[in-house]
Amino acid sequence: FRPEVDDRNSQVVNMADEVPALRLRESKKLLDQEDALAQKAEEAWRTGTTLANREHWPRFQELLKSVAEAREQSLSSEMESDTDRALVTYDAIVTHVMEQMKQRVAAPNHEAFVESTFITPQLKDCIFVGHCAPDLDCVAGAIGAAELFGGTPTKPETPLNGEILFALREAGVEEPALFDDTPGASTPGADGKLKSICLVDHNEEKQMVSSLRSDPQRKKRIVGLIDHHAVAESFSTDAPIFCDVRPWGSMSAIVAHIYMRNNAQIRPPIAKLLMLAILSDTLNLQSVTTTDADRFTVALLAKISGVEDPDEVARLMFKAKTDWIVGLGPYAMVRGDQKDFCVDRWKFGIAVLEVTTMEPVLAVAADLIVELRLLKKDKGGADKAKRLDFAFLFVVDVAQQCSVLLVCGGRELALARHAFPNCPLAKAHPSLTKGPGTHISADQTMIDVGPLVSRKAQFVPAFSKILGAGFTCHRARTADGGGEEPEGDALEECWATPGKAEVYVDAQQRLCREGSARHVLFESNYHDDPTPSAA
Numbered sequence: 251f252r253p254e255v256d257d258r259n260s261q262v263v264n265m266a267d268e269v270p271a272l273r274l275r276e277s278k279k280l281l282d283q284e285d286a287l288a289q290k291a292e293e294a295w296r297t298g299t300t301l302a303n304r305e306h307w308p309r310f311q312e313l314l315k316s317v318a319e320a321r322e323q324s325l326s327s328e329m330e331s332d333t334d335r336a337l338v339t340y341d342a343i344v345t346h347v348m349e350q351m352k353q354r355v356a357a358p359n360h361e362a363f364v365e366s367t368f369i370t371p372q373l374k375d376c377i378f379v380g381h382c383a384p385d386l387d388c389v390a391g392a393i394g395a396a397e398l399f400g401g402t403p404t405k406p407e408t409p410l411n412g413e414i415l416f417a418l419r420e421a422g423v424e425e426p427a428l429f430d431d432t433p434g435a436s437t438p439g440a441d442g443k444l445k446s447i448c449l450v451d452h453n454e455e456k457q458m459v460s461s462l463r464s465d466p467q468r469k470k471r472i473v474g475l476i477d478h479h480a481v482a483e484s485f486s487t488d489a490p491i492f493c494d495v496r497p498w499g500s501m502s503a504i505v506a507h508i509y510m511r512n513n514a515q516i517r518p519p520i521a522k523l524l525m526l527a528i529l530s531d532t533l534n535l536q537s538v539t540t541t542d543a544d545r546f547t548v549a550l551l552a553k554i555s556g557v558e559d560p561d562e563v564a565r566l567m568f569k570a571k572t573d574w575i576v577g578l579g580p581y582a583m584v585r586g587d588q589k590d591f592c593v594d595r596w597k598f599g600i601a602v603l604e605v606t607t608m609e610p611v612l613a614v615a616a617d618l619i620v621e622l623r624l625l626k627k628d629k630g631g632a633d634k635a636k637r638l639d640f641a642f643l644f645v646v647d648v649a650q651q652c653s654v655l656l657v658c659g660g661r662e663l664a665l666a667r668h669a670f671p672n673c674p675l676a677k678a679h680p681s682l683t684k685g686p687g688t689h690i691s692a693d694q695t696m697i698d699v700g701p702l703v704s705r706k707a708q709f710v711p712a713f714s715k716i717l718g719a720g721f722t723c724h725r726a727r728t729a730d731g732g733g734e735e736p737e738g739d740a741l742e743e744c745w746a747t748p749g750k751a752e753v754y755v756d757a758q759q760r761l762c763r764e765g766s767a768r769h770v771l772f773e774s775n776y777h778d779d780p781t782p783s784a785a
Contacts, residue, residue, distance in 0.1 A: 332535040333561045336545035337552065344549045347510075354513040362513035370512060372492045373399040373474045377445050379429050379459055381452035382406055383587055386414045386567075387501050388451035390527035393426060394505040394520050395450060395476055398512065402445075404429040406459040412574025413530060416567050421523035421555075429459050436461035448474030448492070451501040454482040476504055479706075499539040502527035503547040522555035529564045533604070533648050538707045568606045568648050575603055576610040580617035581753060581763050584625055584643060591710055593717040595729050598640040598665075599625065600713075602705050606649045612696075615656060615678035618643055619686050619695060621763065622658035630728065637728045640665055640713075646703050655697040660689025664723040666697055669712040674698045689724060 354362065378396040380388025384406050396403035403426040410418075410425065418425055430436045434445035447462065453475055455463060462468055474492040475485075478501045496504050502524040509516045516524075528548050532540040535548060552560050575583060588601035601622075603611055611618070622641040630637030643656040655670070656678055657663050678696040685691040702708040753763055 331561050332540070332545070333529070333548065333564065336535060336549050337560070340546050340549040344546070344553050347550060348553055351510065351513070351515075355515045358513040361511070365512045369492065370399055373401060373446075373448050375445065376401040376448040376474060377404055377429070377432060377435050378402065378448045378450055379404045379406055379435075379462070380450050381457040382459060383585075384410065384414065385451075385530065385587070386417050387527045387531040389414050389426065390417065390523045391450040391476065391501045391505050393423060394502060394516075394524050395448065395508070397517075397520055398505070398509055398514055399448070401448065402427075402432060404432050404435060411571060412577075413567055413571035415574075416570035417523060417526040417530070420526065420563065420567070422519045423523050430461055436465075444471060446473045447471045448476065450476050450505075452479065453477050453485040453495075454479075455484040476508075477501055478504060496543075498541050499535075499537060499544040500528040500531040502531070503544045506547050506551060507543070516551070516554055518555045521551040522557060525551035525555060525557065525560065526563065526567060529560060530567065533646075533651070533703060534561065534564045534568075536648075536651055536703075538704050565606070565649070568604070572605040572607065572610070575605060579762055580614050580621045583611070583614075584618060584621040584641075588625070589705070590629070590638065591714070593714045594721075595727050596640070596717045596721065597629075597638045597728065598642065598713055598717070599629065599638045600705055600709055601625075601641075601643045602646060602709075603643065604646045604648050606647065608645050608647055608654065611645050612654075612679055615695070616682060617763075618656055619658045619678065622656065622662075623686065624763070635729050635731075639725075639728050642666070642709075642713075644699070644705070644709055648703075651703055652701055653699050653703055655699055657690065657695050657697060659687040661723055661725050663690045663694055665713060665716060665721065668716040668721065670697055670699050670702075673700065 358366070373395075376396075376399065378392040378399075378401050380392050389403075389405055389410065392405075393403040395401070405426045406429050408428050415425075433439035434441075434443065435447075438444055444465075444467065447468075449458070449472060452458070458468075462471075465471065469486060469488045472487050472491060473489075475495065477495045478498045479495075481495060494504055494508065498504055506516065506521075506524050506528075525548055528544050528551070529535065531537075532544050535545055548560060552558075557563060583603060584601050587603070588599055590597060590599045592598075605611055622643055626638040626641045640662050641658060642662060643658075644653050645656065646653045655666060657666055674697070675694045676696045676698070677692050682692040682695060685694065702712075
C-alpha cells in the first residue's frame with residue numbers, strides 16, 4: 251500500500267483504495283498519473299518524509315495536490331457504496347416483499363399462525379435488555395423485539411452514547427428506561443415478582459447488566475436470547491429457552507426477520523431505528539462481518555421507513571458518535587467498547603473507537619496509552635495473576651475504512667509485530683518524545699494496520715493465531731507470575747498509592763484520572779519491563 255502522513259498527528263493513512271478506482275479508467279493518461287503518484291508516495295515513505303519537518307512540506311503539498319486531482323478526474327466513474335449497491339440489487343425483491351408483507355399483515359399465513367400461537371407468547375411481558383457498554387444494535391434490538399413480543403425495552407446503562415441518541419432522535423423513538431429502574435427487573439414489581447428476561451446482542455455472563463449477573467435466580471429468569479455472537483461457555487439456563495442466534499452482521503437484522511416470519515407490521519420509526527443499528531454494527535455494510543441478509547434487510551427497512559439515502563444518514567450518525575467519544579475523556583474512551591480474550595492462558599483486551607476522523611483521538615494519545623497500561627492493572631486489582639497481559643486500542647476510521655493500533659508497552663509491541671507483520675510503525679502523536687517502556691520507543695507507539703476494521707473478524711483472530719502458536723516474549727504470562735513488577739516500579743507504586751492515580755468525576759460528569767500516572771510513565775524513571783528473561 252502507499253501511505254501518506256497526516257499533517258497534525260504524523261498518522262499513517264492507507265491510500266490503497268484509490269488504486270482500484272483509477273484502474274477502472276480507460277484513459278492511459280490517468281493510468282500514467284497513477285503510476286507517478288505511487289512512485290512519489292513510495293519514495294517519500296522510504297526517505298522518511300514527515301510533515302513534522304517543515305523542509306518536507308513542499309513535497310507533500312505536491313503529493314496531496316496530485317491525489318486531489320486524480321480523485322476529481324475519477325468522479326464520473328465513482329463506484330457505488332455498499333449501501334447504494336444493496337438498495338439497487340434488492341430493489342425488485344424488496345418491493346415484492348413489502349407488498350406481500352402488507353397483504354399478510356391483514357391475512358397471515360399458516361407459518362405466522364404457528365409462530366404467534368406457540369412461539370411468540372414465550373416472550374410476552376418479558377424485559378428485553380442488551381449488554382453493558384451498550385451500542386446502538388443492542389438498544390435498537392431491545393426496542394424492536396419488545397414491540398413485537400409485547401414486552402418492555404430497557405437500556406443496561408446510562409448515559410447512552412451520541413450515536414444511540416442520534417438514532418433515537420432520527421427515528422422518533424423514545425429512549426427506553428434504565429433496566430434497574432424498571433419494575434420487575436432488578437427489584438420486584440407491584441405484584442411482588444421479578445419478570446422474565448430476554449437477552450439481546452449478548453450472552454456472556456460478564457457482559458450482562460450487573461444486577462442481573464449477580465441475581466441468584468438469573469438462570470431461571472432468562473427465557474429468551476436473540477444474538478449474533480458465539481454462544482459463550484459460561485451461558486446456561488435452568489430450562490429450555492427461546493433462542494435465535496445467527497451468524498449475521500447485526501442482531502437488529504435478526505429482529506427484523508422475526509417480524510417478517512410473524513407476518514407482523516414494522517412501524518416506520520422502528521424500521522428506521524433497526525436500519526440505523528444494522529448500518530452501525532456493519533460499518534455502513536462495509537465490515538467483513540456483513541452478510542447478504544444484512545444488505546437485504548437494510549434495503550427493506552429503508553423502503554419501509556422512507557429513507558432515500560441511508561448513506562447520508564449513516565455519515566451523520568457516525569459523526570455524532572465521534573463527537574461523543576472525544577467528549578468522554580481518555581478513561582472512558584479506553585473502557586467504553588472494550589472486551590477481554592484469553593488464548594493459551596495469555597489474557598488480552600481490545601478496545602475499539604469508531605470515528606470519522608482520527609485527529610481528535612490521537613491528540614490525546616499519551617493519555618490513552620497511560621489508561622491502557624492502567625487498565626491491565628485495574629482488571630486484576632491486587633491479584634496480579636488476574637491482570638491482563640496485553641491491552642490494545644484500535645482507532646477505526648469508518649469513513650476511510652482503515653485503522654491504527656495504539657501500542658502501550660513492550661509486551662504489546664512484541665505481540666503486535668507478529669500479528670501485523672510489515673505494518674508501518676510511527677509516533678502516536680508528535681509530542682511523544684519517550685516511549686512508554688524500556689522495550690518500546692516513542693516511534694513505536696502506533697501501528698497502521700491498513701484496511702482491518704473488525705475486532706471480531708480480524709483483530710482477535712490476528713492476535714489469537716500468534717498466541718496459540720507458542721508465543722513468548724520478555725515477560726511471562728501474568729498467570730505464571732509475569733504480573734509481578736520489579737521492586738521500585740514507579741507506575742505500579744503510583745497506581746497503588748491513594749491520590750496519585752485515582753479516578754474521579756469532574757465538573758462535566760466525566761470520569762478522569764489523577765495526573766501523576768502520565769508523569770510517571772513518560773517523564774520519570776520507571777521499569778516497564780525487566781531485563782529480558784528466559785520467559
